């Protein structure tokens with residue numbers, strides 16, 4: 001699999017580190033079922049998934065990657081700065 005970093009260009013997947021599913025953070029600071037699910041429960045989708053990746057062996061940018069987990073076809077890569085990644 002290859003990912004296209006917006007700053008460095010297309011690179012091998014080994015330059016990147018997986019940062020988890022791109023989930024929406026719950027509102028509020030109080031602990032509840034929504035925070036428990038956000039922190040501990042994960043889907044394991046067979047198909048399109050939106051994930052965070054960091055270009056660890058490159059520029060260090062956090063990216064939001066949309067890809068198919070079955071075919072590894074990458075559909076979209078955008079900078080994730082300001083999204084509260086990882």
Ligand SMILES: [Zn+2]
Pocket residue numbers: 005006007008009055058059060061
């Ligand atoms: Zn990069």
